[in-house]
Structure formats: C-alpha cells, structure tokens
Amino acid sequence: MAIINNALSGALAAQVALTASSQNIANLQTKGYTRQAALLTTIGPGADPRAAGNGVQASSLLRFSDGYKSQAMWRAASELGAHSQNQPYLSQLESVMGDKTASLSAGIDEFFGALNAVAGDPGSTPLRQQVLTSAGLMSERFNGLNNVFNAQLQSVRTQRSAIVDSANAQIATIARLNAQIGAANASGQNASSMIDARDQAIDDLAGKMALEVSDNADGTRNVSLKTGQALVLGGIYGTLKAAPTATSAQEFSLSFANTTYVLDAGRLGGQLGGLTRYETETLAPLQQDIADIARQIADKVNTQLGLGYKTDGTAGSALFAYTPGSGADMLKVASGFIVEDLAFSADGTPGDTGNLQKLVAVKSQPITVGSIGTVLLSDADTQLVGKLGVDSQLNKAALKTTTTVRTQSVDDWQSTSGVNQDEEAVNLVEYQNMYQANMKVISVANQLFDATLAMMG
Template sequence: MSLMNIGLSGIQASQVGMNVTAQNVANINTPGYSRQQVHLSAVGSTSMSMKDAGNGVSVSSIRRVTDQYQTNQIFRAGSMLGATSTSAQQLKRLETLLSGDSMDLSQGFDSFFSALNGASVSPYGSAHRTQIISEAEALSNRFNQLNSSLDGQYNDLSQQRSSAVSQANSLLGNISKLNEEIRKGEATGANTSALQDERDVLIAELSEIVDVRITDAGDGTLNIALPNGQPLVMGNQVAQFSLESDPNNPRGDVLSLSFNDQNFPLDDDIGGKLGALAEYEKDVLIPTQAAINDIASEFAQAFNDQLAQGFDLNGEPGKPLFVFDPENPAATMSINPDFKPEDLALSGDGTPGNTDNLMKLIEIKDQEFEIGHLGSQTLGSAFNSLLGDIAVKSRQAQSDHDAASNIYLQATIEKSATSGVNLDEEAVSLMMYQQAYQANLQVINASNQVFASIMQLF
C-alpha cells in the first residue's frame, strides 16, 4: 500500500477519534450517557513480503464503556429507592392523619368519659345528660371522619397503583422496541450505543416501579424478568400489568401480569413502588382500619349493653345510645335519633338520683377489650398503641429510605467512574488524536514530496 494511503487511513482514524471525543464532551450532562471509545486495529501486510510494513490503520469498533454489573446495581438500588420512598411517604401520611386533633380517639374518649364523670354530681340534671349525648355524638363523628380518611387512603393507593401500572406498561413497550432496534443494528454492525443508553434509562425507571432481573440474550437484546422469574421483556415480546378488583376487599386491587396469553398473579414481593403499595395496604392500612373498627364496635356495644342494665329517669330499662353496622362500625357509628337526655339509664335501681349504673358506665374506660392485632387493651390505650406502632414503622421506613438513597448514590458514583465523561481525559484524547491527524498529514506531505522528486527525474 502506498505511503499516501497509509497516511490517509491514519487521518481517517484520527478523525473518527476526534468525532467520538467531541460526542463524549457534548453529552457530558446528558442523563444516562455512557462515554464511547474508539478501538483501532493495524491493517497488516497483504503481500507477505518482509519489506511490506503494512497497510495502515482501521477503526475496528466504537465501544460503549460500561459495566453491566454496575448497571444492574443501579437497577437494584433504584428498586430499593422506589420501594422505601413509597413506604416512607404512605406511613408518614398515616401517622400525620392519626395524630391530628380531630382524629385522636384517645382525646375523644377522654372528653366523653369526662362528661360521664361530670354527671355523677347531678345524675338527673338535664345539662349533664345533654353534655353526655353531645360528647357521644362528637366521638361518633371522630370515628366517622377517621374511617373516611382511611377510605381516602384506599382511593389514593388505587390511583397510585393505576398510574404506576400505566407507566410500567409504557416503559415495557418502549424497552421492547429498543431491543428490536438494537438487535437489528448489532446485526448490521451499526453503533447502537445511544440506543443502549436510552434502554438503560428506561429500565432504571422501570426498576423504581418493580424490581427487575436482567439477562443478556447475546444478540444485543436484554431479557427482563421479575425477581420470581415472571417474564417482562424477552426480545421484542413484552408483558403487560393489569389491575382487577379484589374479591376479598372491594376497596383493593389485584395486580396480575400477562405474557403470551399466560396470566401470572402477583403478590407484594415484586419490589419497587408497586410492591411497597401492596405491602403497605396488606400490612398497615388493612390492620389499622380493622383495629379502628374493633375499637368502635367494642366500645359502642359495651356501652349499649351497660345502658341496658340500668334505668332512665322514667324508671324504664335503658335503651341503646349508639347505633352502627357491625360490618362497618367506625363508618356507621351514630347516635340513636330517638334518644333523649332523660333516656340515659344512669340509675342502677330506678331511683332518679342513683348513680350505680353511671359508675359502671364510667368503668368501661378502664376495661380491656380484644382489639385486633393490638391484643387486650383499654380503648384509649389501644388507639395510642396503634399510633405508636405506626410512628415506629414510619421512622423505620424513613431510615430505610435514607439508607436506600445512600446506596443509590454510591451505585451512581461507581457507575459514573466507569461510564461517565471526564473532561480531563477527553482533553488528552482530543490532543492525541489532533497530533496524530497532523502527523499523518505530514506523512501525506512527505509522500507528495517523494513523488514530486521522482517526477523531476523524467
């Protein structure tokens, strides 16, 4: 090969190197960009002569500098971050809700039983009896508002879950399309670095919604699955998430996955935001609402039962003050619309001034009841225990989120050290390619001079 052609190959290779360096510098602030490197190969001799030095240089490939292990660590950390962020947010909202003055059942019980204590001075007085009924109504309203707010959390969970499912399905479709484009590009020898970067960005977004496992298919495509093996993307085949009403919980949803006409029911072990939402609903929201209902039911039933043991101002047996639906006591608790102050059965023997039954009604405050997962507790302490349990879980969730944030930051730093663009390194590369370009121009110039000298001989 001529000296001029060898120099030309060097110029062309240097030009590619400068272009790649420029591309790296231009994308230094592009999210998800992985720097690229030029791989050069010497073009050997074709004449098999010892006097033939070779035929110059060629660009064998432009390589995307990345480490799949580090990329997978980003995906794992992203899933932890998505899950812990969701848990921390939901638990903090619930803690704030339960600790609000208008929702504090412990305060409601204190006010109600304080009104009962006040009536012990004058059990036949209309003012005291009216105050008892007023506080009973206020306590019922607390239960109603608290239950309504918890129902609102179910609606919020459903909306978040629906939004996350839509986003996940969209990401899966786009990842599948990129898989196909990359496969075709790899087959024709095209540079698919930008497409692979875009795919990694989408997988990182998906990993915040569900935990993912990545397998390289060997043809440029990536297979993606859930932790338990349910497929999400295989080549250009893609799964879809769906939500259906939970037959065991009308306010809840059941998450499933369909792939190639196969349906996979999903539990809360799928990680990410969707896993955290399901876990929060199952382990926190449902038991919390069940405990609130237990407190409402046990209190209202115990109070009504004790009223039935006494006598009102007319000497008649006591009738129930509270009415409620046993299937949903907190939401339906209210005051008997026909109940009047004189109907309060505070007497134990029918005498208007007797307070025997009133004392037994007051004792309900210190009586222990079986309250769901909280065990045997008094009414006020049961709510305080519930609030304390939520507060502990909220602090733990925030601590887990802080730890996940640090892990994600560390994984990002490690990946950036490998794949990120370093301006100092790129400056050195640019100088090197520029000098090589100029040196190869000198080679071509020398070839021209030799040729000109030879021509002068004729």
C-alpha cells in the same frame, strides 16, 4: 506511496476518535448516556517483508458499560421504590392520629370526662347534654379517621393502576428496542443510542418492580419478574393488569404468550410491592383496629346503659350505632336518642348514679385489638399510634439506606459509563495532535513525491 496511505489512515482514524469524543461531550448531561471511544488497531504489513505496515483503522466503537454495575443500579432502584412511595402515607397517618387535639384518645377522654362530670349532678340537663355532645364528637373522630383510611386505600389503588400503565409502556419500549438493537447488530450498525434508551427504560421499570435481566448473544435482553414470570423475551413482551375485584381490592395479573398468570403484588418489589405491603400490612390492619375499638366502645357502653334505668324508670337503650365498613357513619349517636335516655340509675331510683359509675369504669376495661392484642380501652389508641410511629421510623431508616445505596450505585455506574469532561478534553487534544501529525506526514510525502518526479525529469 505507502507513507501517504499510512498517514491517510491515521488521519481518518483520528477523525473517528474525535467524532466519538465530540459525541460524548455533547451528551455530557444526557441521562443514561454511555460514553464511547474508537478502538484503534494497526493494519499489518501483509506479505511484504520490507513493509512496516499499512497504517491504522478504527475497527469499532466501544461502549464503556459494566453489566454488573447496571444490575446493581437496577436492584437499588427497586429497593428504593419499595420504600419511597409508602412514607407520604405513613407521615399523613402519623400527623392525623398523633394530633393531641384531634386524636381518638382525646375524644375518648372527653366522652368519659363528660360522664365523670355528670356524676356530681346526675339530673343536670346541661351536663347530660354535654355527654351526648362529647359522644357525637368522639364518633366524628372515629368516622373522620376512617375516611382518611378509605381515602388512602383509594389513593394506593389508583397509584398502583397508574404504575401498571406506565410499566406496560416501558415493557413495550424495551421489546421494541430489543428488536431494533438485534437488527442493528446483525447489519453492523452502531446501536449504542438504542442500548442506552433500552437500559434507561429498564432502570425506570426497575423502580416499579424488582427485575431479573439477562443478555442474549444478539445483543437483546430478557427481562423477567423476581418471581420468575417473563416480561420481555427478545422482541416479545407481556402485559400487566390491575383489575378491581368484588371486594374493591385489586387483582394483578400478567398476560404473556396467550397465558395469564395471577401475581402476588406484595412479592413484586419496587413501588408496586411496597404500596401493596403498605396496604395489606399497615393500612388495612390499622383501619380494622380502629373499627374494633369503635365497635367495642359501642358494645360496652350500650350494654351497660341497657342494664340501667332512664329518668322515667324505664330500661336504658343504646347510645351508639355501629355500622361495620361504613365511612362517615361507622359510629354515631343512635337516632332519636335524647338526654333523658341516659340510663345512669342502677335501680330506677331518681338521682342514683350506680350505673353511671359503671359507665365511667368502661374506660378502664380491656378490649381486644387485632394488631396489639388485649389492652385497656384508655391505652388502645396510644399504643396504635406508637406502633404506627415505629413503622414509620423503620421505613424512614430503610428509605435513607436505600437512597444512599441507589446514589452510590449510580455514581459507580457513572465512574465507568459516564462522561468525564476532563478526560474528553485530553482526548480532543491528543486526537487533534494525531490528526495534524498525520496531515504533516502527508505533506512530507507529497514533497518527497515531487522531488522524485523532479529527479526523473
């Protein structure tokens, strides 16, 4: 009887719909899961003009996915990644360079303060020794800060290498899932779970570098860098590489289809781009600025001492030794330098302080620092710390903004693709009622069939 076929189709369709809702509820807390629903369509009556129809069928399972919202979420992940990795480094430098008791400014002030103090008694051995001691302490501050810079450089490069390794794993995963999704779609299988896994891999990869994602007719997706180089084309994928160079920097490249492209990491976006810009635009210039200050202090003090005379009447010698690019020994007191070598006299007369006064005046002389130009020696460190503070505040503001945008984009994606517990609860009740109603129809049809048989008997 047609009535039984109709009711049976309704019961089966309700089962499919209930199964989809149960899957949604089961994955209520699954990250990246896209909710599904059965698409119910009526089965027409065919050629019989007296037939109402042949029931219903679950023609397909729908994925509630919006490509635009996914793209917006991936772009937000890239922007967030570009600022999130930099802030810990900026905050560390702010803390180290802004410490009033351990800053370069304090060390410079103490050194020139010691020079000023000895002016009242230029022959005092303890006061002269204090000059040497403060010179050594100032040097240690420069060297300690330089070591912080070198440690950050090493950390940034190690972190980028780890990001590249992780990105390569995700790129390979996207290509593998592309192949599986294409095969599933070709055979009519439900590929929703594989699509979710692929989109989650794309989202993770987008945090590491800015991406362009495009869809293909077979359900696969192509992924490329913002700079145009392809990372994934269907089931084919490339490999990123971060290799050290002779200068200890890193060179980034992409190998795809037997071709290797050299990449400008600063333009990659995401975590890789953000870390590279931090290194090239903040860390390396700041390290060079500090080295410039150390070099010019050494040059000016050594030059002035060379114009004076020691206690024994001989010409003065260099107090500082400056070694470019060195870590712990970038600036230090010259080996073998003793208090008697401090050439404070301008004319060789014992007790004269003419050259000492000129040494004290070095603090007020101008120096040239790469990122801030010509400034007084006494102001150089303060201005660098101020500039660093501005850079940190700008990054914090950008980080706050990108975090908000990312949160909003995820919420927007969830509004379409996420599971709504209340909605699924309503669906369960509705499809349960649908199933029970169709089973009731089958029961009525059986009663009619039995009555018909009884009449014929």
